[in-house]
Amino acid sequence: MENIELLKMEHRNIEKALDVLVRMADRAEKQGTLPIPEAEFILDFLRSYADAFHHNKEESVLFERAAEKGMSRFGGPLEVLEGEHEEGRAHIRAMAQHLGDNDAAGFAGEARHYAQLLRSHIHTEDQDVFPMIEEYLSGGDDVELLLLYQNADLEKRAYCRQLLKKLEALSSTFKFRSGS
Ligand SMILES: [Fe+2]
Ligand SMILES: [Fe+2]
Incomplete structure (x- = not known):
């Protein structure tokens, strides 16, 4: 379904940001300092694109429609996924706190947990829950x-x-500088 394909495409962009975040965390830990404007940009990307743009469509549009069509909103995979969105928000707040304190090690640890959570979350949606949701939806729903x-x-x-454009640029910078 086209609407599901659109969300999956957004997952690929989020994964790109997670790659940058982890490379940034590794480098920050090694050097003991944080690249402040770049880290602030990644946090903005995660808040504005991953959460307000992408998770918002899942929570307030897709999951709602799946529930209207008979999928359980609570006590099942939709509730688990929403819980993970919330957990992600807590990690973003913690990263921002570490960034404010200029705590490179704290930021790096939090960044890795967040990346791990979101990668597994995206895998679950792509492989398990989106196909399940598609079973409940019609072409008209799409x-x-x-x-x-x-x-x-x-x-x-x-x-x-704009965020995606900047992410592209940052992505090549971090590949080059980290030597990975
Ligand atoms: Fe999600
Ligand atoms: Fe998603």
Whole structure:
């Protein structure tokens, strides 16, 4: 389904940010200092793109529709996924706190936990839960969901495009500098 493909494509962008985050964490730990503007950018990306742009569509549009179509909203995989979104937000707050304290080791530890959580979360959605959700949805739902996503994204789209552009640039910088 097209609406699911769109969310999966966003997962690939989030994974790119996680790669940068982990490389940044490794380097920060080795050098004992944090690259402040770059770390602030990644946190903004995680808050604005991964959470406000992507998780928002899952929680307030896709999971809602799946529940309307008969999938359990609570006590099953949808509740687990939402719990992980919440856990991710707590990691982002902790990373921001460590960044404010200029605590490179603390930031690195938190960043690795966050990346691990989100990678496994994305894998579960791609491989298990999205196919499950598709079983509940019709072709009509697919069309409607795409429109609802557009409405949900309306004010965020331009900013998210800028974030993706900057991420591309940062991604090559970090590959080069870390030698990985
Ligand atoms: Fe999710
Ligand atoms: Fe997702």
